[in-house]
């Protein structure tokens with residue numbers, strides 16, 4: 001029988017996951033949508049005929065309306081949704097971040113350990129992107145020698161109202177804090193933030209672009225340009241510097257067009273298209289794993305580690321020089 005999935009939050013990502021689970025993913029369908037905003041709920045319901053609508057996750061759980069839950073609310077609402085779903089013992093795909101600070105993320109890993117098995121997969125979709133996987137394989141293979149540095153760019157055309165300075169870290173660089181250790185097979189030991197010349201096109205309350213520097217415990221140095229007002233499109237790319245080579249991922253691809261004395265390649269304008277393949281694979285793997293009682297990607301412990309790095313990153317926004325990242329020992333529960 002198919003996995004009955006409840007989707008909590010029907011904003012950009014929630015609605016995208018509803019469409020994916022309905023049209024692309026096999027072995028699952030959307031049985032419930034939890035969304036307090038009536039217009040959003042109705043729009044999402046049109047994508048998933050038959051799904052029941054609820055305004056609170058507790059009501060969906062009480063009605064036994066789902067076997068598993070996708071959480072796609074804004075990050076600050078993750079904890080109050082995660083806790084009752086963990087209590088109910090259902091598998092969860094939780095959009096990033098797990099929660100917005102290490103203290104609440106710690107409460108989540110404690111609640112999961114109480115539940116007795118890994119129920120949470122965190123939505124760090126870059127780990128499912130085919131190009132990121134190729135780069136990770138290249139690093140692990142040693143074919144180009146040892147990895148020395150990573151140069152990243154993370155560029156958004158613009159950001160929604162309500163995007164604040166700490167969100168440069170908590171909402172955006174959060175992805176690099178997960179994917180960099182995964183790529184390099186190493187932990188982040190410090191985070192530093194440098195300010196570029198401010199873009200006059202940035203919203204008045206933002207000071208960006210920023211350059212984020214990360215030191216890893218294997219000596220690899222990482223820099224990321226975090227830039228959320230580039231206007232021209234959505235771009236996430238990495239250059240990896242090895243002993244005997246250089247590799248790049250995330251370059252524009254697809255149709256090449258020569259016209260009017262110009263050469264053009266299309267650029268993405270949103271993460272929804274740039275990472276479409278990654279999201280498709282992520283959700284399918286999560287569904288397949290949930291049906292056999294497992295997870296298939298970043299765990300709640302990975303989410304906790306990222307929350308610790310984010311706390312250092314937010315501090316680094318107002319600190320000259322590197323801020324250390326200190327992690328507690330990995331609990332037995334997450335060691336395997």
Ligand code: ISE
Nearest residue numbers: 154156171172173175228271
């Ligand atoms: C957004 O929430 C995402 O997760 C995107 O991947 C990221 O590029 C963007 O900066 C965030 O605001």
